[in-house]
Amino acid sequence: MTLILGYVATLLVTFFTYNIFVIGLNIQFGYAGILNFTVITFMAFGAYFYAVFVMPHADNSSQVFYILGLHWPWPLAMLAGIVASGALGYLVGLIALKRLRSDYLAIVTLATGTLVYGLFGNNNKLFDGWSGLFNVNQPFQSVATNHPNEFSWIFVVFSGVVMLVVWLFANRLYASPLGRSMRAIREDQDVVDSFGKNSFKVRMLAMVIGSVIVGIGGVLTIQYIGALSPAGWTTGETFVVWAALLVGGRANNLGAIVGSLLVAVIFNEATRYIPQVPSHPNLIPNLRNVIIGGLVILSIWFRPQGVVPEKKASFLEVPLVDKYAQGFPGEEPGGTLSPAASEA
Amino acid sequence: MAKSILEVKGIKLAFGGVQAIDDCSFHIEEGTITALIGPNGAGKSTMVNVISGTYRPDEGHVILDGKDVTRMPNYVRAQHGLLRTFQISREFANLTVLENLLVVRQGQVGESLFGALFRAKRWQEQTKELVAEANDILNTFGLYRLRNEYAGNLSGGQKRLVELARAVMAKPRLLLLDEPMAGVTPALIERLGHHIVELNRELGVTFVLVEHNLDVVEKICSRVVVMALGKQLADGTLAELRSNQAVIDAYLGGGARERVGS
Numbered sequence: 348m349t350l351i352l353g354y355v356a357t358l359l360v361t362f363f364t365y366n367i368f369v370i371g372l373n374i375q376f377g378y379a380g381i382l383n384f385t386v387i388t389f390m391a392f393g394a395y396f397y398a399v400f401v402m403p404h405a406d407n408s409s410q411v412f413y414i415l416g417l418h419w420p421w422p423l424a425m426l427a428g429i430v431a432s433g434a435l436g437y438l439v440g441l442i443a444l445k446r447l448r449s450d451y452l453a454i455v456t457l458a459t460g461t462l463v464y465g466l467f468g469n470n471n472k473l474f475d476g477w478s479g480l481f482n483v484n485q486p487f488q489s490v491a492t493n494h495p496n497e498f499s500w501i502f503v504v505f506s507g508v509v510m511l512v513v514w515l516f517a518n519r520l521y522a523s524p525l526g527r528s529m530r531a532i533r534e535d536q537d538v539v540d541s542f543g544k545n546s547f548k549v550r551m552l553a554m555v556i557g558s559v560i561v562g563i564g565g566v567l568t569i570q571y572i573g574a575l576s577p578a579g580w581t582t583g584e585t586f587v588v589w590a591a592l593l594v595g596g597r598a599n600n601l602g603a604i605v606g607s608l609l610v611a612v613i614f615n616e617a618t619r620y621i622p623q624v625p626s627h628p629n630l631i632p633n634l635r636n637v638i639i640g641g642l643v644i645l646s647i648w649f650r651p652q653g654v655v656p657e658k659k660a661s662f663l664e665v666p667l668v669d670k671y672a673q674g675f676p677g678e679e680p681g682g683t684l685s686p687a688a689s690e691a
Numbered sequence: 692m693a694k695s696i697l698e699v700k701g702i703k704l705a706f707g708g709v710q711a712i713d714d715c716s717f718h719i720e721e722g723t724i725t726a727l728i729g730p731n732g733a734g735k736s737t738m739v740n741v742i743s744g745t746y747r748p749d750e751g752h753v754i755l756d757g758k759d760v761t762r763m764p765n766y767v768r769a770q771h772g773l774l775r776t777f778q779i780s781r782e783f784a785n786l787t788v789l790e791n792l793l794v795v796r797q798g799q800v801g802e803s804l805f806g807a808l809f810r811a812k813r814w815q816e817q818t819k820e821l822v823a824e825a826n827d828i829l830n831t832f833g834l835y836r837l838r839n840e841y842a843g844n845l846s847g848g849q850k851r852l853v854e855l856a857r858a859v860m861a862k863p864r865l866l867l868l869d870e871p872m873a874g875v876t877p878a879l880i881e882r883l884g885h886h887i888v889e890l891n892r893e894l895g896v897t898f899v900l901v902e903h904n905l906d907v908v909e910k911i912c913s914r915v916v917v918m919a920l921g922k923q924l925a926d927g928t929l930a931e932l933r934s935n936q937a938v939i940d941a942y943l944g945g946g947a948r949e950r951v952g953s
């Protein structure tokens with residue numbers, strides 16, 4: 348029973364954190380059309396910076412090295428992690444959003460991801476290299492002392508509340524005039540500019556907001572597990588987040604949730620429990636990516652808008668009398684408004 | 692003489708080896724509808740892009756309301772009421788027709804992050820007002836019943852109407868239209884012309900109209916600027932230009948001669 352409860356808690360936390368990742372990516376890609384192909388790097392930034400702000404100074408005699416080690420209270424360290432992730436988003440935005448079209452931007456994000464991965468892995472003075480950080484201080488330790496699952500369930504509630512806040516925020520943003528500007532930029536950036544909006548600024552906003560949200564998910568991840576090494580944030584993980592968004596439905600946060608449930612929780616987790624094949628230890632993880640890849644292809648083929656497509660906007664309005672319900676005087680019925688008549 | 696709302700002076704712009712605009716100057720008077728005509732490749736669209744700030748000229752100046760705006764980014768020019776449409780319709784395809792209009796109105800409360808998050812009541816109210824305003828405009832353009840369609844699903848002619856309706860929603864003072872009537876039916880050409888004249892009379896919008904159809908030019912434009920090979924060749928009323936030999940040679944040569952000469 349204890350085991351099952353612990354497992355369910357872990358699944359729920361996974362679900363909530365993936366929701367957060369996918370909503371972050373949704374704001375970048377679904378709202379503003381920004382191709383961020385290194386989502387997971389922002390997760391790692393949030394997680395690592397939380398860790399080095401919350402942990403005490405590195406004890407060098409144990410051969411573990413990391414920067415800072417400020418031993419801040421966890422809420423402040425959490426803030427630091429989120430700011431770090433947002434700052435990386437701003438930096439990438441400065442390089443890529445000003446001049447580059449979306450395909451180049453995608454390449455810049457990929458390059459950033461590879462660079463950060465190589466740097467954080469190979470330099471063991473930053474975040475302890477390939478061995479990564481462990482024994483990272485977890486929140487709620489003083490209250491959750493009685494039972495091994497107590498922390499897990501407190502954390503389920505905590506991550507659930509954080510996810511709820513992110514969800515409400517993202518939905519309000521979507522409905523707002525700012526969200527509408529983002530979606531217009533997704534459709535045609537130059538036109539938005541020519542109507543008097545600084546599209547660079549709006550795209551930058553989407554980039555940073557998305558990075559901040561993914562960073563929040565990163566902090567939650569390391570808070571729950573208490574450890575993170577580069578093996579935990581490979582390019583494949585970015586792929587899972589993208590798959591969840593595309594399968595679930597972009598530009599709709601409900602789609603983001605359905606996608607995380609389908610891809611990140613059900614597929615991703617289920618395949619984890621297939622027994623290992625001793626002669627081929629990499630078979631199962633590889634198979635997992637194959638299955639998720641297949642799911643993406645199927646969904647793009649059969650349901651390109653995703654399981655939950657973007658919702659058509661509707662407004663409360665006072666109905667008008669349609670002046671031209673009967674077509675225009677002097678024009679044939681249907682007139683210029685019949686598609687065949689006015690096609691160029 | 693009426694005051695110039697816009698002046699271009701000595702504009703030069705080359706794309707690689709192509710001198711698209713070669714020392715071109717003219718001015719536009721406030722409250723008028725001016726046609727910008729010229730053969731294909733004369734540099735009309737390029738000039739629209741230079742005026743609106745999409746391209747920066749190699750040389751020369753763009754002067755808006757007596758102020759040099761040559762180095763001003765396009766979105767700032769738009770904030771001063773200088774708007775343009777595109778030669779090929781560029782609707783926001785996956786936004787509804789109504790949203791296409793809503794998004795272009797400047798100065799909405801919910802456009803800043805702070806406003807979007809913390810002044811929701813205010814922007815919801817404002818959106819309601821804008822919806823009513825946009826519906827009125829759409830009704831005038833005969834697009835009312837299509838307001839909740841995705842703009843990408845409209846026909847070519849309907850998209851031209853959306854393009855103009857959207858520009859109206861943005862409250863322009865000076866509107867550059869790059870071939871708004873390209874590829875539309877004669878009946879729709881009539882209507883677009885009618886809308887342009889109405890906007891000019893009722894709201895005082897100044898128009899610069901790039902147009903190949905000289906019947907339209909004749910009907911609605913009080914003045915014509917002719918471009919050829921990147922230069923300003925002549926300007927005046929269409930009647931004056933008909934007797935201008937340079938214009939006839941450069942632009943109206945060949946088959947077009949009879950049409951204009953008649």
Ligand SMILES: Nc1ncnc2c1ncn2[C@@H]1O[C@H](COP(=O)(O)OP(=O)(O)OP(=O)(O)O)[C@@H](O)[C@H]1O
Nearest residue numbers: 706709710711729730731732733734735736737738
């Ligand atoms: N982005 C560009 N890159 C390279 N050359 C260009 C570019 N835009 C225009 N040109 C060239 O500049 C010249 C002027 O083109 P422009 O589109 O301004 O002509 P136009 O008068 O609008 O013609 P049309 O009546 O066919 O629309 C042409 O020779 C064209 O090939």
Ligand SMILES: [Mg+2]
Nearest residue numbers: 735736737778
């Ligand atoms: Mg042109």
